[in-house]
Amino acid sequence: MSSIDWIVLFGTLIFIVSYGVWKSKGSNSMDSYIRGGNDSKWWTIGLSIMATQASAITFLSTPGQAYTDGMRFIQFYFGLPLAMIIISVFFLPIYYKLKVYTAYEYLETRFDVKTRLLAAFIFLVQRGLAAGITIYAPAIILSSLLGWRLGYTTTIIGILVIIYTVSGGTKAVSQTQKQQMAVMMGGMIVAGLLVIYSLPDNVGFVDALHVAGKMGKLNVVNFEFDLSDRYNFWSGITGAVFLFLSYFGTDQSQVQRYLSGKSLSESRLGLMMNGLLKVPMQFVILFIGAMVFVFYQFNQPPVFFNxxxxxxxxxxxxxxxxxxxxxxxxxxxxxxxxxxxxxxxxxxxxxxxxxxxxxxxxxxxxxxxxxxxxxxxxxxxxxxxxxETNDKDYIFMNFVMNNLPVGIIGLLFAVIFSAAMSSTSSELNALGSTTTIDFYKRKLNQKGSDAHYTKSSKLFTLAWGILAIIFASYLSLFENLIQAVNLIGSLFYPIVLGIFIVAFFVKYVKGNAVFIAALISQGLIIYTHYLNVEGAAGLFTMGFLWYNAFGCLLVVFISCLIQFILGSSKKKEA
CATH class of the missing domain: 1.10.287 (Helix Hairpins)
Structure with a gap:
């Protein structure tokens, strides 16, 4: 990269980190550190929710996904608006009524402490793994593109995030994510325009659409029902709905974003903003990937993009x-x-x-x-x-490095770093909060002061940040990074969602029944995935998005069955 690109890259990153530290000065109480002082406006909440989900993986993998597989991945997001409505109606009022710091506090009120700790533990495992991936994913690609050692890139991303996340907590995360979203979407829109501008003079935008369409890259909707197909209309409005309900409704990294709202209405508006804008945002990113494919029909692509x-x-x-x-x-x-x-x-x-x-x-x-x-x-x-022979995740940045003008290259690298920082900061913030509230305060030290728990949350956030960097240093690439994140979520999210669904809607089920059902269901989901990977599932082969519906319904069904058996046993004893 040129010196101008380096200035753009590091200037952007230093500004974001400094701004986050400055804006969050005075976050020295539990309320301000974990819930951001409950003064966030709806647009701050909406942008923070979107930035938390829009990791570097989104901007690295999604264009490559469209380049190789077309735009059908957009169907994954079709159920998002519906999920936002359900969360706004059923989840949010309960969280606000109880004034919880974490989503899992509610489960102790509804069931018992062991169910609360189980859900919190599953979150820590799942989100701890994801935090490592969200650092590792951009690090391995950026290290290759920039010629840096992987350990250096991983450490730089991790340290930058740790500085402002530990310093300012939720407020620092929310404030920086507004700037990060501006950098991310601004950079991607500029890149998309330059892709189209880079086409030959005799090839207009409509011509590019014809090429992409006839070559199968604008395959936005597929109504064919197929359980083994990862991305179609039906998986998008069923399996994906369950995944989004789990992620936005029970994952502390997202719940913490909207619990910082000034009011219930502000939080609802923030969620609905995400539901309305996320699909167009993903469409734009996928479309850029399709246009990169068109570009390479007129310009020689490498046989391998790394x-x-x-x-x-x-x-x-x-x-x-x-x-x-x-x-x-x-x-x-x-x-x-x-x-x-x-x-x-x-x-x-x-x-x-x-x-x-x-x-x-x-x-x-x-x-x-x-x-x-x-x-x-x-x-x-x-x-x-x-x-690693899978080069999907290198396609977009390879195009950027070799075809875009000076300054824009630095901006696009800033996009990737900003995205990595935005999602990782939310994850570390939530991991530190959950460890403090659901484990340390609940089981180890129930008599500490507000200042003590705030300091503990900062230390746990720091510890999770260090663990994420270490974990990221020992990962290897999955088939596709964005699919890796969705797979990990699909293995663990449905169990937590099932617990919450039972808590909200099946009032006669008690703690013991749902606890046992959750353990059984988690084992069955992991075993199902093992059978799919080994090709031994036969007629029951399913794409991993379906795990979200399958696992959630398993928890509900098994918990009802166990509660019925336990209830019958008690009647006989009586």
Whole structure:
């Protein structure tokens, strides 16, 4: 990167950290540190909720997801507005009425302390893992792109977040997330405009849409019902609804965002803002990925998007074989470029017959290119056994590094760092609060002062930050980073949601029944995923988004069954 890019990058990061520390001066009580003093306006809450979910993974992985798989991932968010309405109607009033610091305090009131601690423990496990991923995900890619050691990138992200999160708590997180969202969305919109501007002079926006559409990248909605399909309309409005109910309704990293609101109405408006704007935001990011795909129909893409590994292959024992595949890939692109030019000409002439013919030819050549990319990955796996052969998460930033002007590159790197910081700060803030309120204060030290618990929360936040950095240093890449986060959530969230659903709506079920049901259901979800991974599920194979509905309903059904059995036993004894 140029010196201007470095100035833009570090200038942005230093400003955000300094602003967060400055705006949160005086957060020295439990109320101000954990609930931000309950003075947040609805737009601050809405932006904070969106920034918490919009991690660096969103901006690194989502464009690559669209590049390789089209825009069908948008269906994952179709159930979000419905989830926001349900949380606003049923969850929020109870949290405000009880004036809780964490969502899990309510569970002790409704059930017992062991159920509260179980839900809090599941949250700590799930969110602790996620905190490591949200640091690691951008760190491994940025370290490759910038030529830094992974440990340096991981540590820089972690330390920057720890500074203002430990210093100012919830208020610091909420205040910085407003600036981070402005950087993130501003940078992505600029990038999207530059992608379209970078297309050849004879290729307009409508032409780009035709190319993306005919090559299967604008596949926004699929109404076909298929349990094994991760992303379709039905999984989006069922399984994803349960995931969003779990995440926004019971995950302390999100609950803490809207518990800082001035009133119940402000918090509701903040949630609804998220429900209305999140889908368009994800659409824009996915669309940028689709436009990057179009750009590479007119400009030679690399056969493998991780430049660091491509450089290593040049000196490996498989260098000649890899170069041969690169040469074939170049020829395939040259053939495709001729056809895509003819396709655009047919569009300008309005010749529908030629449009269909050229579109079919384009897709055949694209399939050949993808086969060559698969061969290249196989060669890399043989020559560099420890190398990650999945390059989806490098696609967008590779485009940025090689095609965008000076200054914009630094801005886009600032987007990734800001996103990593925004989501990680919320997670560490929530982990520290939950550890303090649900475990330390509840079980270890019930007679401490307000100042003592505030200091404890800061220390626990610091400890979780250090653990997240350590965990991030020992991770390896999943198939796709954004899918990794959703998978981890889908394994743990449904159990906590099931506990809350029983608490809200099944009044006759008591603590022992729901506690046992939660343990059984968690085991069944993990076993189900094991069967799916091993290919042993047979007809019961399901995409992981369905775990959210399956696991939640398991908790409700099993808890009702156990309560019925326990109730019958007591009647017989009587």
């Amino acid at each position: 430049d660091t590994i491509r450089t290593e292959m040049a000196t490996s024992e498989k260098a000649a074989e890899f170069e041969k595949i690169e040469s074939q890939y170049q020829q395939s692109f040259d053939d495709k470029r001729l056809v895509v030019d003819e396709f655009v000409s047919a569009i300008h002439e309005g010749d529908e017959n030629q449009i269909d013919i050229k579109a079919n030819s384009l897709n055949e050549l694209q399939l050949k290119s993808e086969e060559l990319r698969s061969k290249a990955k196989a060669v890399i796996a043989t020559a560099l056994p420890d190398a």
